[in-house]
Structures are given as C-alpha cells and as structure tokens.
Amino acid sequence: MANTSCETNNSNDRLTDLPDNRIITVQGLRKKYASEPYSGISKANLFIEKGKIVAIVGESGSGKSTLLKLIYGLISPDEGRIYFRNEPIMPPEKKLIPGHDSMKMVTQDFSLNIYAKAYDNVASMLSNTNLKLKSEKTIKTLNLLGIGHLAERRVIDLSGGEQQRVAIAKAIITEPEVLLMDEPFSQVDTLLKSQLRADIRRLAYELGITIILVSHDPVDGLSLADELIILKRGEVVETGTPKQLYNQPKNIYTARLLADCNVLSSQDAHKLGINTKSSSVAIYLDQVQLKPGERSITFTLCDAFFKGICEELLLEKEGVKLRALNFDMGFYKIGELIPVSIESFKEFN
Ligand code: ADP
Ligand code: MG
Numbered sequence: 001m002a003n004t005s006c007e008t009n010n011s012n013d014r015l016t017d018l019p020d021n022r023i024i025t026v027q028g029l030r031k032k033y034a035s036e037p038y039s040g041i042s043k044a045n046l047f048i049e050k051g052k053i054v055a056i057v058g059e060s061g062s063g064k065s066t067l068l069k070l071i072y073g074l075i076s077p078d079e080g081r082i083y084f085r086n087e088p089i090m091p092p093e094k095k096l097i098p099g100h101d102s103m104k105m106v107t108q109d110f111s112l113n114i115y116a117k118a119y120d121n122v123a124s125m126l127s128n129t130n131l132k133l134k135s136e137k138t139i140k141t142l143n144l145l146g147i148g149h150l151a152e153r154r155v156i157d158l159s160g161g162e163q164q165r166v167a168i169a170k171a172i173i174t175e176p177e178v179l180l181m182d183e184p185f186s187q188v189d190t191l192l193k194s195q196l197r198a199d200i201r202r203l204a205y206e207l208g209i210t211i212i213l214v215s216h217d218p219v220d221g222l223s224l225a226d227e228l229i230i231l232k233r234g235e236v237v238e239t240g241t242p243k244q245l246y247n248q249p250k251n252i253y254t255a256r257l258l259a260d261c262n263v264l265s266s267q268d269a270h271k272l273g274i275n276t277k278s279s280s281v282a283i284y285l286d287q288v289q290l291k292p293g294e295r296s297i298t299f300t301l302c303d304a305f306f307k308g309i310c311e312e313l314l315l316e317k318e319g320v321k322l323r324a325l326n327f328d329m330g331f332y333k334i335g336e337l338i339p340v341s342i343e344s345f346k347e348f349n
Pocket of ligand 1: 033034035036038039040058059060061062063064065066067
C-alpha cells in the first residue's frame with residue numbers, strides 16, 4: 001500500500017498506468033500548521049484499493065483527521081498530490097462546495113440538524129424530482145443502518161450511537177464511492193461497538209463502498225480494517241494488514257500501538273537473559289508465560305490488577321518490570337516468587 005512508484009504524471013496532471021482497483025493515491029503529501037513543530041502531515045505516500053476498509057491509526061495529534069480532510073479535499077496540501085482514481089483532487093479554493101463529489105465524510109460532530117427528524121436529515125440529501133423514489137430510498141437506507149424504526153424521531157432525542165447511524169445513512173444515501181469516517185466509534189459504548197463494526201463491514205462488502213476511517217483506538221482498526229495506515233507525528237510509518245502489522249511490526253511505535261506489550265531497553269533485556277543487539281525489545285503480554293521452563297526466570301509479584309477475564313500481574317526482577325496476564329485469578333500472592341518463561345520477543349532499533 002505504501003509503494004506508489006508505479007505511476008507517472010503526464011502533462012494533464014493525471015495518473016497513468018493506474019491499476020483498476022486503485023481508488024486513492026497519495027504522493028509526497030505535506031501539510032503543516034503554523035502552530036506546532038509536529039503538526040499536520042509531514043510525509044505521506046500511500047494508496048487505497050477500491051472496496052477496502054482502511055483504518056488510519058495513530059496516537060492523538062498524529063495527523064489522522066488532517067489526512068482524512070486532505071483526502072476529501074477539505075484542506076489543501078502544502079506539497080504533494082492526492083488522486084481519486086487518476087484525477088487530482090481539487091483543493092477547497094477551487095471548488096464551490098469543498099469535498100470530492102464521489103466521497104462523503106462523517107465527522108465527529110455528525111453535522112446533523114438536531115431539531116429535525118432522522119428521516120428528514122437523511123432525505124434532505126436527495127432532490128425532489130421523484131418524491132416516491134426519495135421516500136423509498138430514505139427508508140431503505142435507514143433500514144440498512146438498523147434505524148428504520150427511529151425515522152420519525154428528532155435527532156436530539158436519539159442516543160449518540162443512533163445519531164452516528166443517522167450521520168452514516170445521510171452520507172451513504174447519495175451512493176458515494178468512498179466513505180470517510182472520523183472516529184466513528186467515539187460516541188458508541190462497548191456493547192453497540194461490535195454491532196456498528198459489523199454494520200460498517202456490511203456497507204463495504206454489500207455496497208462496495210471504500211471506507212477510510214480514523215480511530216484513536218487501534219483495536220477498532222485491528223478488528224475491522226482490511227488495511228491499516230500507521231501515523232506518527234504526521235508521518236506514515238507503516239502500512240499493511242492488521243495481522244501483518246500486529247505480528248511483524250517494523251516500528252516499536254506500531255507494536256506499542258497495536259499490541260499490549262512490555263517494552264524493554266537492551267540493558268534490561270540482557271538482565272532477563274535476552275540476548276539482543278537491538279536497542280529495544282517488545283514482549284507481547286501473551287508471550288509471557290507463568291510457568292517454569294528451560295530458560296525461565298524467577299520474578300517477584302509486585303501487584304495484580306483485576307481485568308475481568310484475567311488479571312494483569314506486575315512482576316519485577318533486578319529492577320526490571322514486566323507485565324503478564326494470569327487467567328488463574330487470585331492464584332498468586334503479592335511478594336510471591338513466580339517462574340516466568342518469555343516465549344518470544346520482537347527486536348527494534
Ligand atoms: P489527530 O486526528 O490524529 O488527533 P489532527 O490531524 O487533528 O490529529 O492534528 C494533528 C496536529 O495538527 C495536532 O498537533 C493539532 O493540534 C494540529 N492541528 C490540527 N488542525 C489544526 C489547525 N486547523 N490549526 C493548527 N493546528 C492544527
Ligand atoms: Mg482527530
């Protein structure tokens with residue numbers, strides 16, 4: 001996804017030799033805000049394939065919303081280009097209504113008329129040339145999002161999760177090719193999250209919409225997306241499938257973001273008998289086994305934190321702290337010596 005070298009620009013500023021399934025191409029993108037040293041997007045090269053669900057993941061302030069707005073054409077880049085298929089995306093100053101015609105964006109504030117009914121918010125996107133069709137389509141779209149029964153309710157009387165669905169219905173009723181979503185799960189509680197996740201996946205697969213979403217919670221990206229774009233301080237540091245990036249992250253930033261892991265300096269790693277030449281080591285929590293083994297090390301249990309299905313143990317050896325999961329809750333006592341086997345680790349420079 002990060003390699004965009006196959007295209008060349010011709011004199012019309014269009015991309016040539018574009019693969020059929022490519023919908024968005026971002027080349028050498030930079031957007032700096034005057035306010036802070038690390039703000040906006042400092043370096044982004046990537047492409048997005050049609051019909052995929054792509055999650056832009058990164059810590060707060062890493063530039064996720066900025067990248068989304070640049071792709072949609074709401075803000076103009078300082079440098080670089082963005083293409084929808086092979087056409088450059090027009091910056092806002094060159095458009096009457098900013099935003100690409102084949103895309104729709106659902107922002108965090110939903111941009112709904114809160115005093116109007118859910119139905120009217122969604123229907124307002126369609127023209128009045130065929131009222132029967134307008135009504136049928138609106139009802140169909142509300143049903144697709146599972147909110148048909150809320151059509152007559154005012155938006156202000158709906159929950160955050162229901163408002164989110166109205167906003168998505170409003171965005172997809174005009175059949176955009178790309179749906180951009182900024183933090184779609186921020187208003188949704190854990191119970192409804194998995195339902196919304198399933199609905200978003202259905203939209204992508206049934207309607208063939210390409211979905212680009214932003215999430216500050218990497219778990220959303222891991223469980224929903226086909227591809228992840230990892231952003232750090234405005235830079236695309238890695239792209240790949242959730243499995244690839246979780247299992248073989250190239251950056252410690254990615255490992256930290258996607259996995260619950262212990263990060264040790266090489267010095268601390270050596271104290272645990274980990275022979276490494278790299279500057280730091282990441283040990284995923286599921287790789288810390290509480291059992292004696294050939295190369296097990298004895299740790300002291302400093303603390304235990306209840307986590308529902310398991311407890312998280314804070315262990316210590318010679319000043320090196322290690323976190324581990326214990327599914328046999330209450331089995332160990334604080335101060336107890338516990339044999340620990342580290343099954344695998346990842347090295348980073
Ligand atoms: P994210 O969505 O990952 O939290 P943003 O893209 O919103 O990050 O912002 C990235 C950085 O750019 C942040 O440091 C933010 O403060 C800064 N920034 C975003 N929008 C503006 C703006 N309009 N003016 C000045 N700085 C901005
Ligand atoms: Mg944001």
